[in-house]
Amino acid sequence: MKIGYIRTSTGDQVGAGQREALKAAGCERIFHDKGVSGGAVSKPQLERALKAASEGDALVVTRLDRLARSMKFLIEDVERIGGLGIDFVSLHEAIDSTAPGGRLFFYISAAYAEFERDVIRQRTKEGMAAAKRAGRPVGRPPAITDARWPGIRQMLDGGMTITAAARTAGVPRQAIYRRLEADAEVGG
Incomplete structure (x- = not known):
């Protein structure tokens, strides 16, 4: 069969x-x-x-x-x-x-x-490196832009949970966690 x-x-x-x-x-x-x-x-x-x-x-x-x-x-x-x-x-x-x-x-x-997949992978890496050298963004754009972050941060500072803020802003919770981590690294 x-x-x-x-x-x-x-x-x-x-x-x-x-x-x-x-x-x-x-x-x-x-x-x-x-x-x-x-x-x-x-x-x-x-x-x-x-x-x-x-x-x-x-x-x-x-x-x-x-x-x-x-x-x-x-x-x-x-x-x-x-x-x-x-x-x-x-x-x-x-x-x-x-x-x-x-x-x-x-x-x-x-x-x-x-071999074919390795060649494609290598070409992709080379293309990404060239884009970075040229100052072009590489990868997926962030879910939370710099312009949107203050509004979301205000919701959190006002006592809203991350889940509620994510739902209200229409962004993934993980994006808020990543942004909070990035702020903590910059802040000290």
């Missing part, structure tokens, strides 16, 4: 394309981890898929990165899957672990995928 596994990293992704590809590949059951990062340690639906599989069944994914984000975890997952007597198939990379050539291709593809 072929068992499909879908992983979408954000809650708003639906995985419809993955589901269609897995059905076309003959998957009888499909398990979907929604809003789970590729680097996540806990993938409950993957565990359910492995428990539903019997020796000789195949776990099918559309792409290697749907299983894991790093070569280390990808290899660990595939070895664990193989240790259970379950075959592994990745449709995009045309990997089928039932054959020696498929296993070799898996390791080569996993190494290339990790």
